Amino acid sequence: MASNKPAPEAPSPFSVDTFGDEERTWEEWNPTEESIRPVRGRHRVAKQRGLARSSTVLGVGVIAAVGAGGMATAQDKAPVSISLPDSFVDNLPDAKSLPGVGSFMSQEAEAAPVVAASAPLTTAGITTAEAEQGTTDAGEALRARILQQAEQQQASADAEARAAEEAAAAEKAATEAKKQQDEAEAKAKAKIAAEKKAAKEAAAKKAEEERLAKLRASYTPPTSAYTLTSTYGQSGAMWSSGQHTGLDFAGAAGSPLKAVHGGTITSAGWSGSYGYRTVLQLDDGTEIWYAHQSSIDVSVGQRVDTGDTIGRMGATGNVTGVHLHLEVRTAGGSAMDPAAWLNSKGLGV
Structure with missing residues (x-):
């Protein structure tokens, strides 16, 4: 062979x-x-x-x-x-x-003969850096580059994912912080508003107390010892109009009746079902009627001050017992609730 x-x-x-x-x-x-x-x-x-x-x-x-x-x-x-x-x-x-x-x-x-060597027949795909590192296998070099590229891409994806998570966490933390800040500011504002409201109410209350104190100094109840027996607007057959037009103070006969405020006596004498009645007109035109008196201590045109005695409690006129029938009327003659009027003047009844 x-x-x-x-x-x-x-x-x-x-x-x-x-x-x-x-x-x-x-x-x-x-x-x-x-x-x-x-x-x-x-x-x-x-x-x-x-x-x-x-x-x-x-x-x-x-x-x-x-x-x-x-x-x-x-x-x-x-x-x-x-x-x-x-x-x-x-x-x-x-x-x-x-x-x-x-x-x-x-x-x-x-041409020059081709001499076989231990190096690869081709270096296509091998970079200068790989050649300097001793890489001689183009396939292995390509495989290494692919793995390196895959690792870089994975690292880049991981970095992007971490950055996205960090950004989301930061945004969530900022939102939560903003929410807490808004809540704190809202609470602070509500507290300030409540304090202002309380202070305003306290000031108003104090002013009202001062006003009532001044009124009390210038106003007084019509009698000192009494029991309320009939209220304003109460219905019943005992009253000719069908409703009670005043406030009844029951007490001892002969108890002094006082001027609730300074004013002028416009009427003093007998008045039918009212018995002996005295009318006190205040400076603003309001009229105070004292009815069923046993006696009258003032005369028409007389000027009286707060607390002056104008008569005595009795049972004259259309009555069932000793009491003071007190009415409060406007300057035009319209009746109003005496209890509400006295309370507005700082006189609780």
């Missing part, structure tokens, strides 16, 4: 080869279009075998394959051994004698 044994060159247009015990004579072959067709398969094999025997062409093919894949290296590929029978190899034509191949091989012969 022979491996890639080069074919001998023919010294002349004719050559003699031995094939077994038979000698054969070969002559130079000049293929034409007609001659190639019937023996096309044979010469294609010969042409391929001639290319396979060319180390230069083989190197170019390997480099092209490695460049396309970017992964293979000289260390990864074991040498390919092509073995043929000696009898077949000896009868193969010289590759240089084939049309077009001889010139190609002569051009390749002039």
Whole structure:
């Protein structure tokens, strides 16, 4: 067996080869279009075998394959051994004698031979930095870059997620702080408003107390010892109008009746169902009626001051017992609730 044994060159247009015990004579072959067709398969094999025997062409093919894949290296590929029978190899034509191949091989012969080395047949895809770090495998370099890129992308995604979480947490904290601040401000405002309201109410109450104190100094109840027996507006058959028009103070007969405020006596004497009645007109025109008196101590036109005695409690007129029937009327003559009027003057009854 022979491996890639080069074919001998023919010294002349004719050559003699031995094939077994038979000698054969070969002559130079000049293929034409007609001659190639019937023996096309044979010469294609010969042409391929001639290319396979060319180390230069083989190197170019390997480099092209490695460049396309970017992964293979000289260390990864074991040498390919092509073995043929000696009898077949000896009868193969010289590759240089084939049309077009001889010139190609002569051009390749002039070029620098390809020398196999331990480095990769191609460095496509390997960066300068990777080469300086000793990286020789383009596939591993690509894999490392892909993993590094994936790690960077994951790190970037994690950083973005953390930033989003931090931003959301900060926004939530700011919202909560704003809410607490608003609530605190609202409470503070409500407290201030309540304090102002309380202060205002206290001031109003104090002013009212001072006003009532002054009124009490100028107003007095009509009698000191009494019991309220009938109120204003009370219904009943005892009153001719069907309703009570005043306020009844029951007490001891002969108890003094006092002027509730300073004014002028406009009426003093008998008045039918009212019995003995005295009318006191105040400076603002309000009239105070004292009815059912046992006696009268003042006269018409007389000026009286707060607390002056104007008569005595009795049971004259339309009555069922000793009491003072007190009425309060406006300057126009309309009756009003005596209890409400006395209370407005600081006199609780």
